[in-house]
Amino acid sequence: MxxxxxxxxxxxxxxxxxxxxxxxxxxxxxxxxxxxxxxxxxxxxxxxxxxxxxxxxxxxxxxxxxxxxxxxxxxxxxxxxxxxxxxxxxxxxxxxxxxxxxxxxxxxxxxxxxxxxxxxxxxxxxxxxxxxxxxxxxxxxxxxxxxxxxxxxxxLLELSTPVVKMWDGIVALPLIGTLDSARTSVVMESLLQRIVETGSDIAIIDITGVPTVDTLVAQHLLKTVAAARLMGADCIISGIRPQIAQTMVHLAIDLSAVTTKATMAEALKVALQRTGHRVVKGEAK
CATH class of the missing domain: 1.10.490 (Globin-like)
Known part of the structure:
Protein backbone atom coordinates (compact mmCIF):
# COMPACT_ATOMS: atom_id res chain seq x y z
CA MET A 1 0.00 0.00 0.00
CA LEU A 156 -7.61 20.48 -50.75
CA LEU A 157 -7.04 17.21 -52.60
CA GLU A 158 -10.72 16.97 -53.43
CA LEU A 159 -10.84 20.62 -54.51
CA SER A 160 -7.75 20.17 -56.70
CA THR A 161 -9.38 17.47 -58.83
CA PRO A 162 -12.44 19.09 -60.44
CA VAL A 163 -14.14 17.07 -63.20
CA VAL A 164 -15.70 19.43 -65.73
CA LYS A 165 -18.44 18.61 -68.22
CA MET A 166 -17.11 19.90 -71.55
CA TRP A 167 -19.93 18.71 -73.83
CA ASP A 168 -22.71 16.17 -73.86
CA GLY A 169 -20.94 12.86 -73.27
CA ILE A 170 -17.53 14.48 -72.63
CA VAL A 171 -15.91 15.29 -69.29
CA ALA A 172 -12.44 16.67 -68.57
CA LEU A 173 -10.16 16.31 -65.59
CA PRO A 174 -7.37 18.91 -65.45
CA LEU A 175 -4.58 17.71 -63.14
CA ILE A 176 -2.28 20.18 -61.39
CA GLY A 177 0.64 19.18 -59.19
CA THR A 178 2.17 15.83 -58.31
CA LEU A 179 0.14 12.67 -58.89
CA ASP A 180 0.79 10.18 -56.10
CA SER A 181 -1.05 7.11 -54.84
CA ALA A 182 -3.31 9.02 -52.44
CA ARG A 183 -4.27 11.57 -55.05
CA THR A 184 -4.81 8.90 -57.70
CA SER A 185 -7.46 7.35 -55.48
CA VAL A 186 -9.28 10.69 -55.19
CA VAL A 187 -8.88 11.33 -58.94
CA MET A 188 -10.37 7.94 -59.80
CA GLU A 189 -13.28 8.39 -57.43
CA SER A 190 -14.08 11.90 -58.70
CA LEU A 191 -13.75 10.92 -62.37
CA LEU A 192 -15.79 7.73 -62.13
CA GLN A 193 -18.53 9.44 -60.15
CA ARG A 194 -18.74 12.22 -62.73
CA ILE A 195 -18.81 9.72 -65.61
CA VAL A 196 -21.81 8.02 -63.99
CA GLU A 197 -23.57 11.31 -63.25
CA THR A 198 -23.18 12.68 -66.80
CA GLY A 199 -23.37 9.41 -68.71
CA SER A 200 -20.19 10.40 -70.53
CA ASP A 201 -18.47 8.17 -73.08
CA ILE A 202 -15.20 10.11 -73.19
CA ALA A 203 -12.98 11.52 -70.44
CA ILE A 204 -10.12 13.89 -71.15
CA ILE A 205 -7.30 13.77 -68.59
CA ASP A 206 -5.19 16.89 -68.97
CA ILE A 207 -1.68 16.76 -67.44
CA THR A 208 -0.52 20.19 -68.54
CA GLY A 209 -0.18 21.18 -64.88
CA VAL A 210 1.73 18.05 -63.85
CA PRO A 211 5.38 19.15 -63.49
CA THR A 212 7.03 15.80 -64.18
CA VAL A 213 5.95 12.42 -65.45
CA ASP A 214 7.92 9.38 -64.32
CA THR A 215 7.16 5.67 -64.31
CA LEU A 216 5.08 5.93 -61.15
CA VAL A 217 2.98 8.83 -62.48
CA ALA A 218 2.45 6.96 -65.74
CA GLN A 219 1.26 3.91 -63.81
CA HIS A 220 -1.22 6.08 -61.90
CA LEU A 221 -2.51 7.52 -65.19
CA LEU A 222 -2.92 4.06 -66.69
CA LYS A 223 -4.83 2.88 -63.62
CA THR A 224 -7.19 5.84 -63.97
CA VAL A 225 -7.67 5.11 -67.68
CA ALA A 226 -8.37 1.43 -66.94
CA ALA A 227 -10.91 2.33 -64.24
CA ALA A 228 -12.70 4.73 -66.61
CA ARG A 229 -12.85 2.03 -69.32
CA LEU A 230 -14.49 -0.35 -66.86
CA MET A 231 -17.21 2.29 -66.50
CA GLY A 232 -17.64 2.37 -70.30
CA ALA A 233 -15.74 5.60 -70.98
CA ASP A 234 -12.72 6.00 -73.25
CA CYS A 235 -9.89 8.29 -72.15
CA ILE A 236 -7.75 10.84 -73.94
CA ILE A 237 -4.64 12.20 -72.25
CA SER A 238 -3.79 15.77 -73.20
CA GLY A 239 -0.97 18.09 -72.19
CA ILE A 240 1.86 15.94 -73.53
CA ARG A 241 4.64 18.53 -73.78
CA PRO A 242 7.92 17.85 -75.67
CA GLN A 243 9.84 17.36 -72.42
CA ILE A 244 7.27 14.87 -71.14
CA ALA A 245 7.28 13.00 -74.47
CA GLN A 246 11.07 12.69 -74.32
CA THR A 247 10.92 11.48 -70.71
CA MET A 248 8.33 8.85 -71.55
CA VAL A 249 10.41 7.55 -74.46
CA HIS A 250 13.54 7.49 -72.28
CA LEU A 251 11.71 5.56 -69.52
CA ALA A 252 10.08 3.21 -72.07
CA ILE A 253 6.61 4.13 -70.83
CA ASP A 254 4.04 2.58 -73.15
CA LEU A 255 0.95 4.72 -73.71
CA SER A 256 0.25 3.27 -77.15
CA ALA A 257 -3.15 1.98 -76.01
CA VAL A 258 -4.21 5.49 -75.00
CA THR A 259 -4.92 8.43 -77.30
CA THR A 260 -2.62 11.33 -76.40
CA LYS A 261 -2.68 14.95 -77.54
CA ALA A 262 -0.51 17.97 -76.95
CA THR A 263 -3.29 20.31 -75.89
CA MET A 264 -6.73 20.20 -74.36
CA ALA A 265 -8.16 21.82 -77.50
CA GLU A 266 -6.88 18.99 -79.72
CA ALA A 267 -8.19 16.40 -77.27
CA LEU A 268 -11.62 18.06 -77.25
CA LYS A 269 -11.65 18.07 -81.03
CA VAL A 270 -11.00 14.32 -81.12
CA ALA A 271 -13.62 13.74 -78.43
CA LEU A 272 -16.24 15.69 -80.40
CA GLN A 273 -15.48 13.69 -83.53
CA ARG A 274 -15.86 10.40 -81.64
CA THR A 275 -19.23 11.47 -80.29
CA GLY A 276 -20.47 12.35 -83.78
CA HIS A 277 -19.96 16.10 -83.64
CA ARG A 278 -18.14 18.19 -86.20
CA VAL A 279 -16.42 21.50 -85.52
CA VAL A 280 -16.71 24.05 -88.32
CA LYS A 281 -15.72 27.66 -88.55
CA GLY A 282 -18.54 30.13 -88.86
CA GLU A 283 -18.46 33.04 -91.27
CA ALA A 284 -17.07 36.24 -89.83
CA LYS A 285 -19.67 38.99 -89.49
Missing amino acids: STSRLPEVIKSAKSQLLAEWIRQQLASTGMRRDLIKDGELQAQANDFLNHFHTGAESGEYSNIKAAAWVPTLEMLNQLVRQRERMGFSPSETALFIFSLKEPLFAQLRVSLKGEPDQLINEMLNTSGVLDKLGLYTTEVFQSAREEVIRRQQEE
Missing part, protein backbone atom coordinates in the same frame (compact mmCIF):
# COMPACT_ATOMS: atom_id res chain seq x y z
CA SER A 2 1.26 3.48 -0.87
CA THR A 3 2.68 5.65 1.90
CA SER A 4 2.39 8.82 -0.15
CA ARG A 5 1.02 11.83 1.68
CA LEU A 6 0.21 13.75 -1.49
CA PRO A 7 -3.47 12.69 -1.68
CA GLU A 8 -3.96 13.74 1.94
CA VAL A 9 -2.38 17.12 1.27
CA ILE A 10 -4.54 17.71 -1.82
CA LYS A 11 -7.73 16.77 0.04
CA SER A 12 -7.05 18.84 3.17
CA ALA A 13 -5.85 21.96 1.37
CA LYS A 14 -7.91 21.75 -1.82
CA SER A 15 -9.53 25.18 -1.52
CA GLN A 16 -6.25 27.02 -0.90
CA LEU A 17 -4.48 24.94 -3.53
CA LEU A 18 -7.13 25.60 -6.16
CA ALA A 19 -7.24 29.33 -5.44
CA GLU A 20 -3.47 29.75 -5.63
CA TRP A 21 -3.20 27.61 -8.77
CA ILE A 22 -5.82 29.68 -10.61
CA ARG A 23 -4.23 32.92 -9.38
CA GLN A 24 -0.88 31.88 -10.76
CA GLN A 25 -2.39 30.86 -14.12
CA LEU A 26 -4.20 34.19 -14.48
CA ALA A 27 -1.02 36.09 -13.55
CA SER A 28 1.18 34.15 -15.96
CA THR A 29 2.41 35.92 -19.12
CA GLY A 30 1.45 32.84 -21.14
CA MET A 31 -2.18 32.90 -20.03
CA ARG A 32 -4.64 33.73 -22.82
CA ARG A 33 -7.44 35.48 -20.92
CA ASP A 34 -8.85 36.59 -24.26
CA LEU A 35 -9.58 32.97 -25.15
CA ILE A 36 -11.01 31.56 -21.92
CA LYS A 37 -13.31 32.92 -19.21
CA ASP A 38 -12.37 32.80 -15.54
CA GLY A 39 -15.37 30.60 -14.71
CA GLU A 40 -14.40 28.05 -17.36
CA LEU A 41 -10.81 27.99 -16.10
CA GLN A 42 -12.08 27.48 -12.55
CA ALA A 43 -14.22 24.52 -13.63
CA GLN A 44 -11.37 22.91 -15.59
CA ALA A 45 -8.91 23.32 -12.71
CA ASN A 46 -11.34 21.86 -10.19
CA ASP A 47 -12.11 18.92 -12.47
CA PHE A 48 -8.43 18.20 -13.06
CA LEU A 49 -7.57 18.43 -9.36
CA ASN A 50 -10.27 15.86 -8.53
CA HIS A 51 -8.91 13.45 -11.15
CA PHE A 52 -5.33 14.14 -10.08
CA HIS A 53 -6.23 13.32 -6.47
CA THR A 54 -7.74 10.01 -7.56
CA GLY A 55 -4.64 9.12 -9.55
CA ALA A 56 -2.32 10.10 -6.69
CA GLU A 57 -4.23 7.84 -4.29
CA SER A 58 -2.97 4.84 -6.26
CA GLY A 59 0.61 5.72 -5.40
CA GLU A 60 1.53 4.99 -9.03
CA TYR A 61 3.69 7.96 -10.01
CA SER A 62 6.05 6.34 -12.51
CA ASN A 63 3.43 5.26 -15.05
CA ILE A 64 0.63 7.66 -16.00
CA LYS A 65 -0.79 5.02 -18.35
CA ALA A 66 -1.81 2.96 -15.30
CA ALA A 67 -5.55 2.41 -14.77
CA ALA A 68 -5.74 4.94 -11.93
CA TRP A 69 -4.61 7.76 -14.24
CA VAL A 70 -6.92 6.95 -17.15
CA PRO A 71 -9.67 9.41 -16.06
CA THR A 72 -7.03 12.14 -15.74
CA LEU A 73 -5.69 11.43 -19.23
CA GLU A 74 -9.20 11.40 -20.71
CA MET A 75 -9.98 14.74 -19.10
CA LEU A 76 -6.71 16.21 -20.40
CA ASN A 77 -7.33 14.82 -23.89
CA GLN A 78 -10.65 16.63 -24.06
CA LEU A 79 -9.22 19.84 -22.57
CA VAL A 80 -6.23 19.93 -24.93
CA ARG A 81 -8.32 19.37 -28.06
CA GLN A 82 -10.74 22.06 -26.96
CA ARG A 83 -7.92 24.54 -26.37
CA GLU A 84 -6.29 23.65 -29.70
CA ARG A 85 -9.54 24.59 -31.45
CA MET A 86 -9.76 27.80 -29.41
CA GLY A 87 -6.33 28.94 -30.58
CA PHE A 88 -4.02 28.12 -27.66
CA SER A 89 -0.42 27.19 -28.42
CA PRO A 90 1.17 23.94 -27.11
CA SER A 91 3.17 25.81 -24.44
CA GLU A 92 0.11 27.80 -23.33
CA THR A 93 -1.80 24.54 -23.00
CA ALA A 94 0.99 22.77 -21.06
CA LEU A 95 1.11 25.75 -18.69
CA PHE A 96 -2.19 24.49 -17.24
CA ILE A 97 -0.31 21.49 -15.82
CA PHE A 98 3.10 22.93 -15.03
CA SER A 99 1.68 25.91 -13.12
CA LEU A 100 0.29 23.47 -10.53
CA LYS A 101 3.78 22.60 -9.32
CA GLU A 102 4.50 25.67 -7.21
CA PRO A 103 1.18 25.71 -5.32
CA LEU A 104 1.49 21.97 -4.63
CA PHE A 105 5.09 22.34 -3.43
CA ALA A 106 4.04 25.16 -1.12
CA GLN A 107 1.31 23.02 0.46
CA LEU A 108 3.66 20.06 0.79
CA ARG A 109 6.21 22.23 2.62
CA VAL A 110 3.54 23.37 5.07
CA SER A 111 2.08 19.91 5.65
CA LEU A 112 5.41 18.09 5.89
CA LYS A 113 7.31 20.64 7.94
CA GLY A 114 9.83 18.80 10.08
CA GLU A 115 9.83 15.76 7.79
CA PRO A 116 12.55 16.64 5.25
CA ASP A 117 12.99 13.13 3.84
CA GLN A 118 9.26 12.68 3.26
CA LEU A 119 9.03 16.18 1.78
CA ILE A 120 11.81 15.51 -0.73
CA ASN A 121 10.24 12.22 -1.73
CA GLU A 122 6.79 13.76 -2.22
CA MET A 123 8.16 16.70 -4.21
CA LEU A 124 10.07 14.35 -6.51
CA ASN A 125 6.99 12.21 -7.09
CA THR A 126 4.81 15.25 -7.66
CA SER A 127 7.26 16.86 -10.04
CA GLY A 128 7.72 13.64 -11.98
CA VAL A 129 4.03 12.92 -12.52
CA LEU A 130 3.23 16.53 -13.44
CA ASP A 131 6.09 16.53 -15.95
CA LYS A 132 4.67 13.37 -17.54
CA LEU A 133 1.17 14.85 -17.67
CA GLY A 134 2.55 18.08 -19.14
CA LEU A 135 4.36 16.16 -21.88
CA TYR A 136 1.17 14.20 -22.51
CA THR A 137 -0.71 17.44 -23.25
CA THR A 138 1.97 18.34 -25.80
CA GLU A 139 1.61 14.94 -27.49
CA VAL A 140 -2.18 15.24 -27.63
CA PHE A 141 -1.91 18.80 -28.96
CA GLN A 142 0.45 17.66 -31.71
CA SER A 143 -1.85 14.77 -32.60
CA ALA A 144 -4.86 17.11 -32.78
CA ARG A 145 -2.95 19.55 -34.99
CA GLU A 146 -1.88 16.73 -37.32
CA GLU A 147 -5.50 15.58 -37.62
CA VAL A 148 -6.54 19.11 -38.65
CA ILE A 149 -3.73 19.31 -41.21
CA ARG A 150 -4.64 15.87 -42.58
CA ARG A 151 -8.30 16.87 -42.97
CA GLN A 152 -7.30 20.10 -44.70
CA GLN A 153 -5.01 18.20 -47.07
CA GLU A 154 -7.84 15.80 -47.94
CA GLU A 155 -10.21 18.71 -48.58
Whole structure:
Protein backbone atom coordinates (compact mmCIF):
# COMPACT_ATOMS: atom_id res chain seq x y z
CA MET A 1 0.00 0.00 0.00
CA SER A 2 1.26 3.48 -0.87
CA THR A 3 2.68 5.65 1.90
CA SER A 4 2.39 8.82 -0.15
CA ARG A 5 1.02 11.83 1.68
CA LEU A 6 0.21 13.75 -1.49
CA PRO A 7 -3.47 12.69 -1.68
CA GLU A 8 -3.96 13.74 1.94
CA VAL A 9 -2.38 17.12 1.27
CA ILE A 10 -4.54 17.71 -1.82
CA LYS A 11 -7.73 16.77 0.04
CA SER A 12 -7.05 18.84 3.17
CA ALA A 13 -5.85 21.96 1.37
CA LYS A 14 -7.91 21.75 -1.82
CA SER A 15 -9.53 25.18 -1.52
CA GLN A 16 -6.25 27.02 -0.90
CA LEU A 17 -4.48 24.94 -3.53
CA LEU A 18 -7.13 25.60 -6.16
CA ALA A 19 -7.24 29.33 -5.44
CA GLU A 20 -3.47 29.75 -5.63
CA TRP A 21 -3.20 27.61 -8.77
CA ILE A 22 -5.82 29.68 -10.61
CA ARG A 23 -4.23 32.92 -9.38
CA GLN A 24 -0.88 31.88 -10.76
CA GLN A 25 -2.39 30.86 -14.12
CA LEU A 26 -4.20 34.19 -14.48
CA ALA A 27 -1.02 36.09 -13.55
CA SER A 28 1.18 34.15 -15.96
CA THR A 29 2.41 35.92 -19.12
CA GLY A 30 1.45 32.84 -21.14
CA MET A 31 -2.18 32.90 -20.03
CA ARG A 32 -4.64 33.73 -22.82
CA ARG A 33 -7.44 35.48 -20.92
CA ASP A 34 -8.85 36.59 -24.26
CA LEU A 35 -9.58 32.97 -25.15
CA ILE A 36 -11.01 31.56 -21.92
CA LYS A 37 -13.31 32.92 -19.21
CA ASP A 38 -12.37 32.80 -15.54
CA GLY A 39 -15.37 30.60 -14.71
CA GLU A 40 -14.40 28.05 -17.36
CA LEU A 41 -10.81 27.99 -16.10
CA GLN A 42 -12.08 27.48 -12.55
CA ALA A 43 -14.22 24.52 -13.63
CA GLN A 44 -11.37 22.91 -15.59
CA ALA A 45 -8.91 23.32 -12.71
CA ASN A 46 -11.34 21.86 -10.19
CA ASP A 47 -12.11 18.92 -12.47
CA PHE A 48 -8.43 18.20 -13.06
CA LEU A 49 -7.57 18.43 -9.36
CA ASN A 50 -10.27 15.86 -8.53
CA HIS A 51 -8.91 13.45 -11.15
CA PHE A 52 -5.33 14.14 -10.08
CA HIS A 53 -6.23 13.32 -6.47
CA THR A 54 -7.74 10.01 -7.56
CA GLY A 55 -4.64 9.12 -9.55
CA ALA A 56 -2.32 10.10 -6.69
CA GLU A 57 -4.23 7.84 -4.29
CA SER A 58 -2.97 4.84 -6.26
CA GLY A 59 0.61 5.72 -5.40
CA GLU A 60 1.53 4.99 -9.03
CA TYR A 61 3.69 7.96 -10.01
CA SER A 62 6.05 6.34 -12.51
CA ASN A 63 3.43 5.26 -15.05
CA ILE A 64 0.63 7.66 -16.00
CA LYS A 65 -0.79 5.02 -18.35
CA ALA A 66 -1.81 2.96 -15.30
CA ALA A 67 -5.55 2.41 -14.77
CA ALA A 68 -5.74 4.94 -11.93
CA TRP A 69 -4.61 7.76 -14.24
CA VAL A 70 -6.92 6.95 -17.15
CA PRO A 71 -9.67 9.41 -16.06
CA THR A 72 -7.03 12.14 -15.74
CA LEU A 73 -5.69 11.43 -19.23
CA GLU A 74 -9.20 11.40 -20.71
CA MET A 75 -9.98 14.74 -19.10
CA LEU A 76 -6.71 16.21 -20.40
CA ASN A 77 -7.33 14.82 -23.89
CA GLN A 78 -10.65 16.63 -24.06
CA LEU A 79 -9.22 19.84 -22.57
CA VAL A 80 -6.23 19.93 -24.93
CA ARG A 81 -8.32 19.37 -28.06
CA GLN A 82 -10.74 22.06 -26.96
CA ARG A 83 -7.92 24.54 -26.37
CA GLU A 84 -6.29 23.65 -29.70
CA ARG A 85 -9.54 24.59 -31.45
CA MET A 86 -9.76 27.80 -29.41
CA GLY A 87 -6.33 28.94 -30.58
CA PHE A 88 -4.02 28.12 -27.66
CA SER A 89 -0.42 27.19 -28.42
CA PRO A 90 1.17 23.94 -27.11
CA SER A 91 3.17 25.81 -24.44
CA GLU A 92 0.11 27.80 -23.33
CA THR A 93 -1.80 24.54 -23.00
CA ALA A 94 0.99 22.77 -21.06
CA LEU A 95 1.11 25.75 -18.69
CA PHE A 96 -2.19 24.49 -17.24
CA ILE A 97 -0.31 21.49 -15.82
CA PHE A 98 3.10 22.93 -15.03
CA SER A 99 1.68 25.91 -13.12
CA LEU A 100 0.29 23.47 -10.53
CA LYS A 101 3.78 22.60 -9.32
CA GLU A 102 4.50 25.67 -7.21
CA PRO A 103 1.18 25.71 -5.32
CA LEU A 104 1.49 21.97 -4.63
CA PHE A 105 5.09 22.34 -3.43
CA ALA A 106 4.04 25.16 -1.12
CA GLN A 107 1.31 23.02 0.46
CA LEU A 108 3.66 20.06 0.79
CA ARG A 109 6.21 22.23 2.62
CA VAL A 110 3.54 23.37 5.07
CA SER A 111 2.08 19.91 5.65
CA LEU A 112 5.41 18.09 5.89
CA LYS A 113 7.31 20.64 7.94
CA GLY A 114 9.83 18.80 10.08
CA GLU A 115 9.83 15.76 7.79
CA PRO A 116 12.55 16.64 5.25
CA ASP A 117 12.99 13.13 3.84
CA GLN A 118 9.26 12.68 3.26
CA LEU A 119 9.03 16.18 1.78
CA ILE A 120 11.81 15.51 -0.73
CA ASN A 121 10.24 12.22 -1.73
CA GLU A 122 6.79 13.76 -2.22
CA MET A 123 8.16 16.70 -4.21
CA LEU A 124 10.07 14.35 -6.51
CA ASN A 125 6.99 12.21 -7.09
CA THR A 126 4.81 15.25 -7.66
CA SER A 127 7.26 16.86 -10.04
CA GLY A 128 7.72 13.64 -11.98
CA VAL A 129 4.03 12.92 -12.52
CA LEU A 130 3.23 16.53 -13.44
CA ASP A 131 6.09 16.53 -15.95
CA LYS A 132 4.67 13.37 -17.54
CA LEU A 133 1.17 14.85 -17.67
CA GLY A 134 2.55 18.08 -19.14
CA LEU A 135 4.36 16.16 -21.88
CA TYR A 136 1.17 14.20 -22.51
CA THR A 137 -0.71 17.44 -23.25
CA THR A 138 1.97 18.34 -25.80
CA GLU A 139 1.61 14.94 -27.49
CA VAL A 140 -2.18 15.24 -27.63
CA PHE A 141 -1.91 18.80 -28.96
CA GLN A 142 0.45 17.66 -31.71
CA SER A 143 -1.85 14.77 -32.60
CA ALA A 144 -4.86 17.11 -32.78
CA ARG A 145 -2.95 19.55 -34.99
CA GLU A 146 -1.88 16.73 -37.32
CA GLU A 147 -5.50 15.58 -37.62
CA VAL A 148 -6.54 19.11 -38.65
CA ILE A 149 -3.73 19.31 -41.21
CA ARG A 150 -4.64 15.87 -42.58
CA ARG A 151 -8.30 16.87 -42.97
CA GLN A 152 -7.30 20.10 -44.70
CA GLN A 153 -5.01 18.20 -47.07
CA GLU A 154 -7.84 15.80 -47.94
CA GLU A 155 -10.21 18.71 -48.58
CA LEU A 156 -7.61 20.48 -50.75
CA LEU A 157 -7.04 17.21 -52.60
CA GLU A 158 -10.72 16.97 -53.43
CA LEU A 159 -10.84 20.62 -54.51
CA SER A 160 -7.75 20.17 -56.70
CA THR A 161 -9.38 17.47 -58.83
CA PRO A 162 -12.44 19.09 -60.44
CA VAL A 163 -14.14 17.07 -63.20
CA VAL A 164 -15.70 19.43 -65.73
CA LYS A 165 -18.44 18.61 -68.22
CA MET A 166 -17.11 19.90 -71.55
CA TRP A 167 -19.93 18.71 -73.83
CA ASP A 168 -22.71 16.17 -73.86
CA GLY A 169 -20.94 12.86 -73.27
CA ILE A 170 -17.53 14.48 -72.63
CA VAL A 171 -15.91 15.29 -69.29
CA ALA A 172 -12.44 16.67 -68.57
CA LEU A 173 -10.16 16.31 -65.59
CA PRO A 174 -7.37 18.91 -65.45
CA LEU A 175 -4.58 17.71 -63.14
CA ILE A 176 -2.28 20.18 -61.39
CA GLY A 177 0.64 19.18 -59.19
CA THR A 178 2.17 15.83 -58.31
CA LEU A 179 0.14 12.67 -58.89
CA ASP A 180 0.79 10.18 -56.10
CA SER A 181 -1.05 7.11 -54.84
CA ALA A 182 -3.31 9.02 -52.44
CA ARG A 183 -4.27 11.57 -55.05
CA THR A 184 -4.81 8.90 -57.70
CA SER A 185 -7.46 7.35 -55.48
CA VAL A 186 -9.28 10.69 -55.19
CA VAL A 187 -8.88 11.33 -58.94
CA MET A 188 -10.37 7.94 -59.80
CA GLU A 189 -13.28 8.39 -57.43
CA SER A 190 -14.08 11.90 -58.70
CA LEU A 191 -13.75 10.92 -62.37
CA LEU A 192 -15.79 7.73 -62.13
CA GLN A 193 -18.53 9.44 -60.15
CA ARG A 194 -18.74 12.22 -62.73
CA ILE A 195 -18.81 9.72 -65.61
CA VAL A 196 -21.81 8.02 -63.99
CA GLU A 197 -23.57 11.31 -63.25
CA THR A 198 -23.18 12.68 -66.80
CA GLY A 199 -23.37 9.41 -68.71
CA SER A 200 -20.19 10.40 -70.53
CA ASP A 201 -18.47 8.17 -73.08
CA ILE A 202 -15.20 10.11 -73.19
CA ALA A 203 -12.98 11.52 -70.44
CA ILE A 204 -10.12 13.89 -71.15
CA ILE A 205 -7.30 13.77 -68.59
CA ASP A 206 -5.19 16.89 -68.97
CA ILE A 207 -1.68 16.76 -67.44
CA THR A 208 -0.52 20.19 -68.54
CA GLY A 209 -0.18 21.18 -64.88
CA VAL A 210 1.73 18.05 -63.85
CA PRO A 211 5.38 19.15 -63.49
CA THR A 212 7.03 15.80 -64.18
CA VAL A 213 5.95 12.42 -65.45
CA ASP A 214 7.92 9.38 -64.32
CA THR A 215 7.16 5.67 -64.31
CA LEU A 216 5.08 5.93 -61.15
CA VAL A 217 2.98 8.83 -62.48
CA ALA A 218 2.45 6.96 -65.74
CA GLN A 219 1.26 3.91 -63.81
CA HIS A 220 -1.22 6.08 -61.90
CA LEU A 221 -2.51 7.52 -65.19
CA LEU A 222 -2.92 4.06 -66.69
CA LYS A 223 -4.83 2.88 -63.62
CA THR A 224 -7.19 5.84 -63.97
CA VAL A 225 -7.67 5.11 -67.68
CA ALA A 226 -8.37 1.43 -66.94
CA ALA A 227 -10.91 2.33 -64.24
CA ALA A 228 -12.70 4.73 -66.61
CA ARG A 229 -12.85 2.03 -69.32
CA LEU A 230 -14.49 -0.35 -66.86
CA MET A 231 -17.21 2.29 -66.50
CA GLY A 232 -17.64 2.37 -70.30
CA ALA A 233 -15.74 5.60 -70.98
CA ASP A 234 -12.72 6.00 -73.25
CA CYS A 235 -9.89 8.29 -72.15
CA ILE A 236 -7.75 10.84 -73.94
CA ILE A 237 -4.64 12.20 -72.25
CA SER A 238 -3.79 15.77 -73.20
CA GLY A 239 -0.97 18.09 -72.19
CA ILE A 240 1.86 15.94 -73.53
CA ARG A 241 4.64 18.53 -73.78
CA PRO A 242 7.92 17.85 -75.67
CA GLN A 243 9.84 17.36 -72.42
CA ILE A 244 7.27 14.87 -71.14
CA ALA A 245 7.28 13.00 -74.47
CA GLN A 246 11.07 12.69 -74.32
CA THR A 247 10.92 11.48 -70.71
CA MET A 248 8.33 8.85 -71.55
CA VAL A 249 10.41 7.55 -74.46
CA HIS A 250 13.54 7.49 -72.28
CA LEU A 251 11.71 5.56 -69.52
CA ALA A 252 10.08 3.21 -72.07
CA ILE A 253 6.61 4.13 -70.83
CA ASP A 254 4.04 2.58 -73.15
CA LEU A 255 0.95 4.72 -73.71
CA SER A 256 0.25 3.27 -77.15
CA ALA A 257 -3.15 1.98 -76.01
CA VAL A 258 -4.21 5.49 -75.00
CA THR A 259 -4.92 8.43 -77.30
CA THR A 260 -2.62 11.33 -76.40
CA LYS A 261 -2.68 14.95 -77.54
CA ALA A 262 -0.51 17.97 -76.95
CA THR A 263 -3.29 20.31 -75.89
CA MET A 264 -6.73 20.20 -74.36
CA ALA A 265 -8.16 21.82 -77.50
CA GLU A 266 -6.88 18.99 -79.72
CA ALA A 267 -8.19 16.40 -77.27
CA LEU A 268 -11.62 18.06 -77.25
CA LYS A 269 -11.65 18.07 -81.03
CA VAL A 270 -11.00 14.32 -81.12
CA ALA A 271 -13.62 13.74 -78.43
CA LEU A 272 -16.24 15.69 -80.40
CA GLN A 273 -15.48 13.69 -83.53
CA ARG A 274 -15.86 10.40 -81.64
CA THR A 275 -19.23 11.47 -80.29
CA GLY A 276 -20.47 12.35 -83.78
CA HIS A 277 -19.96 16.10 -83.64
CA ARG A 278 -18.14 18.19 -86.20
CA VAL A 279 -16.42 21.50 -85.52
CA VAL A 280 -16.71 24.05 -88.32
CA LYS A 281 -15.72 27.66 -88.55
CA GLY A 282 -18.54 30.13 -88.86
CA GLU A 283 -18.46 33.04 -91.27
CA ALA A 284 -17.07 36.24 -89.83
CA LYS A 285 -19.67 38.99 -89.49
